[in-house]
Amino acid sequence: MHRIEEIMKNLLSLLLVLITFFSFSQGKSTLSGYITDVKSGEAIIGAKISIPSLKQGTVTNTYGFYSLTVEKGNYVIEFSAVGQKTETRNIDLTNDVTLGLEMGAALSELQEVTVNAKKGENVNSTKIGQIELDVEKIKTLPAFMGEVDIVKTIQLLPGVSSVSEGGQGFYVRGGGPDQNLVLLDEGVVYNAAHLFGFFSVFNADAVKSVNLIKGGMPANFGGRISSVLEVNMNEGNNKRFRVKGGIGAISSRLTIEGPLKKDRGSFIVSGRRTYIDLIMKAAIPDSSPFAGSGYYFYDLNLKMNYKLGEKDKIFLSGYYGLDKFSFRSNEDDFKVDMPWGNGIAAFRWNHLFTNKLFMNVTTTFSDYQFSFLSDQDQFKFSLKSGVRDVGAKVDFSYFPNSRHKIKWGADYIYHTFTPSSISAESDSVVFLDPSNAAKLFSHESALYVMDEFDLNENIRINAGLRYSMYQHVGPFTRYIKGDGISTQDTSINYDKGNVIKFYNGLEPRISFRWLLKDNSSIKGGYSYNYQYVHLTSLSAVSLPTDIWYPTTDKAKPQQGWQASLGYYRNFFNDKYEASVEVYYKGMKNLIEYAEGVLPGDDVNDNTDNYLVFGNGWAYGIEFFLRRNFGNFTGWIGYTWAKTERKFPDLNNGKVYPAKYDRRHDLTVVGSYKLNERWTFGAAFIYATGNTLTLPSSWYVQDQALLFNYGARNSTRMAPYHRLDLSATLYGKKFKSKTDELTGETVQVKKKYQSNWSFSVYNVYNRANPFFLYVDNDGDFLQGDFKISVKQVSLFPIIPSVTWNFEF
């Protein structure tokens, strides 16, 4: 423990030195404030504030706040943001100025704007391996079954691949699906999927911004070793009430937003529900043996914010989603119910200490639960698993001058894991009592400090250090297995609060940008991360039954490091952005189930007694060309990559390719605005097939045919490719009106807007492999026995239509 105290002491002194050092800013003035949208009052994230004469500038943070400190003087200052007209102000900065700006005011309703606010960002920022997506653009791309899906769009980016056809799980640069930190308004989302992963939990109507960090993770993020997917919810319109919604093939949505108090606070409520169960109910008559079977999911997003004063603002965000699968076989008196879902809540408080020091305090609650309940005759069986987090964090942003942006903070999470709680009873005999479910408890915490600074005109560096700690605490029972003959099973009990194991580690992060010319730069990054929670999966496909398991005395924290280097260049006056990035990633203490483990083996035992540990690595090169502006937008991404694993206890200790090791991954995504009424979209994907393990031989024991599997992941499925198309037809946005004063006919924007969105998934009906299996048919002794390899495909061509409205 001495070492920790020492490290903490050093960190704090470093921080003090930094603050004192940067506080010497005599002869300088600070311009600060919030930037909001004039129509909705919502904070604008990433708006750019620049002083062309000084070649200096900054961008607004997640809460729309900016702070820029420069030499005293009179300046022309430019404010720009995506979808907004650039505004220029002449500002006298002989003293500090607080300027809250509502952007978009000068815009005539008739003018459509596509201002290149992010112009140069690609080349200029230190962000390496980061991609931001525009939610409104995502809405014009083809959508599976008409459901606009952020995660599926993320999967179209280079370096990101989907777990399986239609799946929500995603792999970033050869890392596992549990190595992505998915945040919804800073609350951790443990299972970002509905319906076995085919639909995202993120309702696009409720989402404001999406940011993916696949390399060079800044020090304020931690707890996962591969990537961060940061999703921010809309705040709600604080000017007027608005309603929007959509009716689709499988679900409908409705969003209501409005002011709590005009210009001070607002709310937004967004709900979505599928109606597959209602269709099934209609299709299955009450007399059917399967009456009562069905499936549905719904989710609800809620957010409120309120400005307490010029310096304080509070936010409350909530998400609740539930999936429920029911199966009834009335003849066999057999029923199954399978509900699962996430609940997330976050309360945030923004406080401005000075015009240079911004603080955000967040408390979060995150809960994911899965249940499987079956009932047949007198036999009842239930399986439950879940994870619950209660956490708090505080982040400080300090803007001493235009050359430095310093952030520091701390976070803490208390985890409660229920890997599996099984109960079984027949008549009056209870085989397994759920009350003795093995729960695991742990504390995870971290401190960090980072500084983004300009070394000179061309070189900008973002350096940070994160220190993370983890304690696995009691109550806990460690089971030790005997061989059943000479030694029997024993166990060790730990009492509540007892520390079973403590881990800690330093996580250095650094990235740099070296500007070569105005339109090109080289960027590099290195990050080291610890991960204390693990997703363990027994199945070949991602399922809600995959369980989250904490680090224990036996399961060590996963560790990962990544180095990346990229060349960034913009063409044709920044209309096109291009980048090439190479990366290498090393991973330690990865987790898999031991060979031959079956579900339920860990009942009355510790799950980690069935886990094995090993290492992995991944490397690749990613090419990305994007056009963000104009009537035609889209991107082409290509990735060449390789990712492998080595576990002493798997595959005879030999290196094997990861399940999602893909050599080639190509995506072409485009959206074309033909006119005011029609916008078309297309997406094409080509990917090397996933690997899997199939039986390489058969043998016979007691007249039963058994299979022996070949090397792990040694078989490769056929390549995956697919084309999706979409078209959106907008209703007339304007109507003619006679101006009463002048008598002229003018065009005014209609209050009520609607559109029809048409999508075709898998246009050329390719039977893509979902999984393969070895089938056997017939009777050996009759001579008609046959073994064959079968490929199962999920989705054929699927057209869909959705009607959206807002007023």
Place this chain on the structure above:
Amino acid sequence: MKYTLILLSLFSLFLSACSKEVKIDIPGYEQQVVIDGSIETDAPPLVLLSKSNDIYSPTNLDAYLENFISGAIVTVSNGLTTVQLDEICTDNLPAGTEEIAAGIFGIPAAELANFHLCAYTSFNTDIWGQVGKTYNLTVTFDGKTYTSSTTILQSTPPVNMFYKLSGSFTDKGYSWVTLNDPPNQYDAYKLQYKRSGKPQFEDVWNPFFDDQFFDGKTFDFSFDDKTTYDDPNVPDNVKGYFNLGDTVILKLSKLDRSAYEFFEKKYNQLFNAGNPFSTPTNVPTNIKGGALGVWVGYSPAYDTLVCIP
């Protein structure tokens, strides 16, 4: 735990997945010897040897028959006595063993003489199974030696058997067993039955189970008559039932943990073939030296039920 299996069924109901046959390269085949050996209380050891085959190799009757190995040296030792087993082949069977051989190989007794299928056993009663003893197996074939070991444990007889009519039937029902599992020790079981007059014991649907969920508990469970499902004379609506008045003989054997793991995974593989939710699971062997298969010792206990409620 068959819940993943149920998941699969639910899942496939929901999605009308389509499947087609494909030819795909599956590397990794290496021919291995397969040992299928058992010994039980008061019975001789019995060992069958065969080979594994490439997944795409032919699967006709000839391939099945050509699989069996003869010419191996097989010995069994109980620590005191070591006996080399005799090779007995279907074309040269001792009188009266035809039905047993037919059961072992799955070939009608009348046709056995047409094949040269061999098993290894011994008529030396010194090496027949005894409770509490550990039996070491050694197989030498083609210059390689394979070894294994199994223990015949104390048997656990069922406490009781009874018959319960099903639903509204007045003459059809299931057979029930009351089991009292010994507390604080690992127990694994194999359940078989036969109607009186039948030569062979039949395995129930899932004949192997251990006490993971019921250590030390006393409880009832039922089983159905599996043979009725293949019997064309039994109407569909009454398949699985025992008839009022039937006599059922139960055979409940104990086996050790390493052998149980083979059978547990074997049945898991048989049930889960092609299920994407299960991990590819090789059936683990308790044989050392690179062979597949199992060497298992059973200690059976018997009980008889006359089907009257």
